[in-house]
Amino acid sequence: xxxxxxxxxxxxxxxxxxxxxxxxxxxxxxxxxxxxxxxxxxxxxxxxxxxxxxxxxxxxxxxxxxxxxxxxxxxxxxxxxxxxxxxxxxxxxxxxxxxxxxxxxxxxxxxxxxxxxxxxxxxxxxxxxxxxxxxxxxxxxxxxxxxxxxxxxxxxxxxxxxxxxxxxxxxxxxx
Amino acid sequence: xxxxxxxxxxxxxxxxxxxxxxxxxxxxxxxxxxxxxxxxxxxxxxxxxxxxxxxxxxxxxxxxxxxxxxxxxxxxxxxxxxxxxxxxxxxxxxxxxxxxxxxxxxxxxxxxxxxxxxxxxxxxxxxxxxxxxxxxxxxxxxxxxxxxxxxxxxxxxxxxxxxxxxxxxxxxxxxxxxxxxxxxxxxxxxxxxxxxxxxxxxxxxxxxxxxxxxxxxxxxxxxxxxxxxxxxxxxxxxxxxxxxxxxxxxxxxxxxxxxxxxxxxxxxxxxxxxxxxxxxxxxxxxxxxxxxxxxxxxxxxxxxxxxxxxxxxxxxxxxxxxxxxxxxxxxxxxxxxxxxxxxxxxxxxxxxxxxxxxxxxxxxxxxxxxxxxxxxxxxxxxxxxxxxxxxxxxxxxxxxxxxxxxxxxxxxxxxxxxxxxxxxxxxxxxxxxxxxxxxxxxxxxxxxxxxxxxxxxxxxxxxxxxxxxxxxxxxxxxxxxxxxxxxxxxxxxxxxxxxxxxxxxxxxxxxxxxxxxxxxxxxxxxxxxxxxxxxxxxxxxxxxxxxxxxxxxxxxxxxxxxxxxxxxxxxxxxxxxxxxxxxxxxxxxxxxxxxxxxxxxxxxxxxxxxxxxxxxxxxxxxxxxxxxxxxxxxxxxxxxxxxxxxxxxxxxxxxxxxxxxxxxxxxxxxxxxxxx
Numbered sequence: 094x095x096x097x098x099x100x101x102x103x104x105x106x107x108x109x110x111x112x113x114x115x116x117x118x119x120x121x122x123x124x125x126x127x128x129x130x131x132x133x134x135x136x137x138x139x140x141x142x143x144x145x146x147x148x149x150x151x152x153x154x155x156x157x158x159x160x161x162x163x164x165x166x167x168x169x170x171x172x173x174x175x176x177x178x179x180x181x182x183x184x185x186x187x188x189x190x191x192x193x194x195x196x197x198x199x200x201x202x203x204x205x206x207x208x209x210x211x212x213x214x215x216x217x218x219x220x221x222x223x224x225x226x227x228x229x230x231x232x233x234x235x236x237x238x239x240x241x242x243x244x245x246x247x248x249x250x251x252x253x254x255x256x257x258x259x260x261x262x263x264x265x266x267x268x
Numbered sequence: 269x270x271x272x273x274x275x276x277x278x279x280x281x282x283x284x285x286x287x288x289x290x291x292x293x294x295x296x297x298x299x300x301x302x303x304x305x306x307x308x309x310x311x312x313x314x315x316x317x318x319x320x321x322x323x324x325x326x327x328x329x330x331x332x333x334x335x336x337x338x339x340x341x342x343x344x345x346x347x348x349x350x351x352x353x354x355x356x357x358x359x360x361x362x363x364x365x366x367x368x369x370x371x372x373x374x375x376x377x378x379x380x381x382x383x384x385x386x387x388x389x390x391x392x393x394x395x396x397x398x399x400x401x402x403x404x405x406x407x408x409x410x411x412x413x414x415x416x417x418x419x420x421x422x423x424x425x426x427x428x429x430x431x432x433x434x435x436x437x438x439x440x441x442x443x444x445x446x447x448x449x450x451x452x453x454x455x456x457x458x459x460x461x462x463x464x465x466x467x468x469x470x471x472x473x474x475x476x477x478x479x480x481x482x483x484x485x486x487x488x489x490x491x492x493x494x495x496x497x498x499x500x501x502x503x504x505x506x507x508x509x510x511x512x513x514x515x516x517x518x519x520x521x522x523x524x525x526x527x528x529x530x531x532x533x534x535x536x537x538x539x540x541x542x543x544x545x546x547x548x549x550x551x552x553x554x555x556x557x558x559x560x561x562x563x564x565x566x567x568x569x570x571x572x573x574x575x576x577x578x579x580x581x582x583x584x585x586x587x588x589x590x591x592x593x594x595x596x597x598x599x600x601x602x603x604x605x606x607x608x609x610x611x612x613x614x615x616x617x618x619x620x621x622x623x624x625x626x627x628x629x630x631x632x633x634x635x636x637x638x639x640x641x642x643x644x645x646x647x648x649x650x651x652x653x654x655x656x657x658x659x660x661x662x663x664x665x666x667x668x669x670x671x672x673x674x675x676x677x678x679x680x681x682x683x684x685x686x687x688x689x690x691x692x693x694x695x696x697x698x699x700x701x702x703x704x705x706x707x708x709x710x711x712x713x714x715x716x717x718x719x720x721x722x723x724x725x726x727x728x729x730x731x732x733x734x735x736x737x738x739x740x741x742x743x744x745x746x747x748x749x750x751x752x753x754x755x756x757x758x759x760x761x762x763x764x765x766x767x768x769x770x771x772x773x774x775x776x777x778x779x780x781x782x783x784x785x786x787x788x789x790x791x792x793x794x795x796x797x798x799x800x801x802x803x804x805x806x807x808x809x810x811x812x813x814x815x816x817x818x819x820x821x822x823x824x825x826x827x828x829x830x831x832x833x834x835x836x837x838x839x840x841x842x843x844x845x846x847x848x849x850x851x852x853x854x855x856x857x858x859x860x861x862x863x864x865x866x867x868x869x870x871x872x873x874x875x876x877x878x879x880x881x882x883x884x885x886x887x888x889x890x891x892x893x894x895x896x897x898x899x900x901x902x903x904x905x906x907x908x909x910x911x912x913x914x915x916x917x918x919x920x921x922x923x924x925x926x927x928x929x930x931x932x933x934x935x936x937x938x939x940x941x942x943x944x
Contacts (some may be wrong), residue, residue, distance in 0.1 A: 146930040147821055149867035150907070152918050158909065158922065158930045163575030165907050165922055165930055198911070 115236055116217040120248055121210040122189065124172050125180075130239060132247040137190040137201060139209055142182050159203060161190060168203035174254065180207070183199060195256040202255045211248070215239050220248065281315060285353050299348060302328035303401060306442050308353075310435065320356050323349070329446070332398060349654040396499060402443050403492050406452075409436040410485045410492075415632045417485075418639050421478045422650065430473070433481075434463040440488065451509035452491050458514050459484045462521040475643070480520045487513060560771050570622060574809065577619045578905050582928045584612040621659075623807060626706045627714070630657030630669045637673050638701055641680045646685050648698040649680060655705035660712045661807035666785050668714065668804070671777040675716045675800055676701055678774065683720030683798055693795070695719070712806055717799035723750055723792040747901070750790035754778040785811065785828050811906060813933065814882070815899040815925070819869045822931045823895070824904055824923060831883040831890060833898065836876055851881060851892050858883065862894045866918060866939055872896045886940035893939065904928070906933060917942040 119130035136233040145157040145168050154173035158165050168188060173179060193200050220237040234253035239246040288304060305328030312321035327349040331342070349534035356531060413436045416429045441456035459481055466473050485510050588605055589592065631653040642649035679701055687697035705714045725746060732738045732752045754774045781788050786804040805811060805828070813824035814833070832853075840851050841860075849860040860881065873879050873896060881892040904923035909916070909932075920935035 105848055146922070146932060146933070147867075147869065148916060149869075149918065151913070158913075160924050160928055160930050163579040163924065165910060165924075167910065167912050200912075203824050 104162060115220045115248070116215055119213050119215055119239070119246070119248060120189070121213055122206040122208060123210055124175065124177060124207050128246045129206075130213065130215070130246045131189070131191070131251045133212055135191050135193060135251055137192050140188050140190065140203075142186045142188065142205070156205065159188070161201070161203075164201065166190065166201050166203050168205060169255070170205045171254075172205070172207070174204075185206075189256060191251055193252045193255045195252060200255065204255070213239070215241070215243060215248075279318065281308075281320065282314060282354070284311060285350055288350055299400060300331070302332040302446065303405060303443060304328070304400065305331065306439065310442060314435070317694055319355060323353050323356055324926065327353070332446070348658075393880075399447060399495060399499060402447055403496055406440045406492055409440055409490065410432065410489055411629065411632055412436055414482065414485055414636050417478050418635050418651070419483055420473055421475060421639070427467070430467050434460065434467055437463060449491070449495065450451065451507045452488060454514065455484055455488060455491075455509045455517070458517040458521070462517055465521050477520050480516055482640075484513070484517060549829065561789060563620075570619075573619055573622075575907075576906060577616050578924055579928075580925065582618055583613055584608060585926055586928065601687065620810065623661050623663075623809065624659040625662045625665050626657050626659055627665055627668070628653075630665055630672060631656055631705075633669055633702055634672045634676055634703060638676050638680065638925075641677055645680055645685050647680060649684060650698055650700050652700060652702045653704070654702070658705035658707060658712060659806075660705075660804065663808050664712075664804055665782055667780060668802075671780045671802065672703070672714075672716065674774065674777045676703075679716070679720060679798070680720040683718045683722070685721055708803075710806065710812065714802045714804065715799055716802075717797060719797040722794040722796055722798050723753070724791070725749055725796060726791075727777045729753055730803065747789055747791075750792055751788070753790075754788065784808065785826065787828070809905055810903055811933070813902060813904050813923075815902050815931065816863075816880070816882070816895040817872075817897050817899055818863050818867070818895050819871050821867075821869055822899065822900070822925065822929075823863070824931050824933045825882055825884065825893070825936065826920070826933065827901070829884045831885060833880055833882040835879070836881050838877055841876055849876070851876075853883065853892075856890070858890050858892050860892045860894055861939060863939070864894075864896075864940065884936040884940075886937045889940075891940050893934075893936070904931070904933070 118133040120133050120136050121128055121130050123129065143159060145159055147157040148155065148167075154170050156168045156170050158167050160166075170179070182205070186205060187209060188203040189209070190201060190203045193202060194220055219241060220239050222237055223232070223235045224238070226232075234250045236248040236250050239248055285308070288308065290302065291916055302588070305324045309321040309328065312318075312324060327346065330349075331346060360397040379592075413433050416433050416436075420429050420433070437456045437460045441453055441460055444450075444452035444456060444512070462477065465471065466477065471477075490508055491507075494507070497503070541661070551888035586817075588609055593601070593605070635651045635653065638649055657895050684699040684701075685693065685695075690699065692695045700719050701719045703714070705712060707713075728749055729738075732749075732755075735755075737752055737755050738744065754777065778788060781802055781804070784804055785808070786802055789801045790798065791801070792798040811824075812827040814827060814830060816823050816825055834853075836851055841859075842852065844850065849862075850857050851860055852858075860876065862874075863869075863872075864874070876894060879896050880898050881894055882898075883890050884893050885891075902925075902927070907922045907923055909919060909922050913919070918935055918939040919932050920938075921933045922930050923933060925931045
């Protein structure tokens with residue numbers, strides 16, 4: 094398994110993402126044709142696909158757990174999480190291990206994406222608010238949209254995406 | 269105090285001073301504390317060397333008062349003090365110590381002009397480290413005192429024991445006085461006076477004296493707890509050292525034991541023992557050395573270390589079995605690789621062993637309870653412990669103390685007959701409760717046995733029938749029947765004493781033991797006694813498990829919950845309404861649970877005759893777990909699956925398997941009960 098530790102400025106605490114404060118470095122990855130961005134500061138490492146141990150009684154998008162140097166880390170399939178079609182994993186498929194914060198607890202979670210594209214430095218002016226998709230379409234985990242090189246990047250608030258609440262609620266109903 | 273000058277062994281003191289000097293050089297001044305000098309002073313005092321005792325006391329005091337001095341200054345202070353102590357010992361004409369501090373007020377000024385004057389601060393925070401050390405050390409002394417008192421009660425000719433108890437109280441008194449805990453000091457002082465009288469054979473140690481000394485240790489322990497509470501910032505309960513208690517101690521000292529049954533018994537052997545009073549007590553010495561060479565580590569750090577060691581072992585295995593390496597026939601490389609494998613295994617063993625503690629401390633607690641309960645119940649009981657050095661995981665050792673207490677209480681309350689009854693039965697009026705621990709094939713076996721009346725098989729059976737715990741005609745072994753006393757339904761009945769009484773709190777015992785992944789077995793012979801054997805894993809961090817395969821997934825079934833396994837033949841299988849599957853094993857029908865259905869995974873085979881059935885247990889009821897195949901038996905390190913998956917049913921945790929992948933550890937109970 095090849096892993097690429099991402100250099101981190103540990104002293105620089107991630108800034109809260111308000112409307113005025115969205116600029117910074119983003120790791121861009123893609124799911125099919127759509128490109129997404131997530132804050133680089135929250136990325137712990139990027140690793141190739143590996144064997145995942147399945148866990149029973151969890152939603153389909155939770156693929157299971159992996160061993161990250163002695164730590165057991167849950168892995169989710171971002172395609173399934175976003176209700177996109179499942180796809181065969183390829184050599185480009187990788188797991189982005191994120192350090193997230195949900196309800197005050199630090200969580201390390203891996204997410205499976207189709208491939209990593211690049212790291213982009215986005216200024217505040219590059220980022221636009223999410224357009225209103227009309228009633229019935231509520232996507233709470235979007236920070237905004239970035240348009241560079243003629244392509245739209247969807248910026249994700251990864252804490253919201255990976256928040257364990259949803260999973261907890263699901264598992265809670267099993268009891 | 270006795271004049272023991274004639275018995276002074278100067279070599280002992282020289283050794284002690286030399287030892288301190290060595291430690292100062294090797295470990296640095298930070299590892300030496302006032303208690304070290306307290307002990308030296310105490311030894312000197314016992315040996316009748318007053319000047320040296322005073323000198324050591326003074327060094328200790330100045331060391332404590334000068335806690336903010338720089339390390340070089342402190343080192344100079346201590347080393348010059350030690351040199352002076354040596355001089356004092358070598359030549360009686362030696363001059364006063366330069367570090368001598370004539371009065372406590374002077375103690376606030378570091379000697380030798382080494383730094384600014386430090387105001388003596390009485391607040392706990394100022395001496396927190398010192399006080400914590402005091403609490404730890406005193407607690408150890410109290411634990412030692414307690415067990416020694418019990419020895420003494422049994423055999424009060426033990427002058428060494430008495431001396432050692434005396435020394436324990438003396439140390440506590442000294443330290444408490446030094447740290448200005450007046451209540452502890454005064455109580456310890458009174459007890460010390462009492463013990464001194466006993467030591468000088470003014471009277472023998474009667475049970476009443478033991479009572480009052482034990483009571484004092486309890487009170488002292490509570491005082492220590494209160495200090496700890498104060499350190500933690502909360503308000504402790506008011507002190508329990510009052511005049512009434514002090515009076516009781518004094519009364520015991522004056523021989524007026526409040527009309528307790530057994531009065532003072534003359535004890536001639538104490539007399540001769542006094543002359544050997546200042547013997548060098550090896551046990552105390554050992555413990556002290558142990559103190560200075562042990563470190564407290566946060567369990568989180570240990571867990572982290574275990575994680576990394578686990579990873580190292582995996583990495584080592586992967587390298588060792590790498591096909592690329594196997595094609596190389598370089599002898600040196602092979603040798604180095606096997607060397608690496610050996611070292612890795614050693615590191616793993618040591619890392620695992622770091623969590624281990626001897627079980628002796630739990631036994632000592634039990635001894636105390638046995639004594640108190642037996643006295644209260646009016647029974648004569650001797651408590652014997654063996655295998656105190658047997659090591660097991662700290663968590664397990666601590667969890668074990670409750671079951672132990674419940675079991676000895678049951679033995680004393682119900683198992684052991686009254687002395688009269690025992691005499692009538694032709695038995696020794698004094699009963700024995702034996703507690704032992706030993707390692708047995710990778711497990712710790714703790715056995716508690718008494719020579720009481722034993723369990724009554726027939727009465728237990730009758731009772732179980734009545735309560736509907738068993739069906740009529742059930743084939744039960746003796747062990748099965750005895751185990752019924754652990755059923756919760758069994759202990760609630762008020763007539764438990766009718767069936768040899770076992771049962772009170774016994775379901776608690778079983779719950780505790782099960783929580784520790786242990787097993788209980790009972791052997792009992794009517795009229796001769798009962799033995800409970802608790803089999804426990806060495807550690808909670810590692811379990812022995814069967815690695816099984818279902819589809820592409822590997823699971824670990826803890827071996828503790830496995831009875832047997834087999835590949836079924838068609839004749840063994842039957843169904844109810846075409847759905848409920850069952851297997852007949854030696855005349856026993858057991859339901860079959862298919863793991864692939866429970867966990868919704870694609871198996872390699874759905875035909876029962878092509879897979880393996882594992883007979884597991886859920887609260888004593890057997891069932892068969894159907895899996896594809898068995899890979900092998902393995903010891904695995906248990907890891908938590910994490911908060912996220914805490915409500916997943918049927919999975920107890922996970923582990924990192926030999927190839928670095930995660931394997932889930934199954935919870936047989938959960939799988940059986942979770943009917944999807």
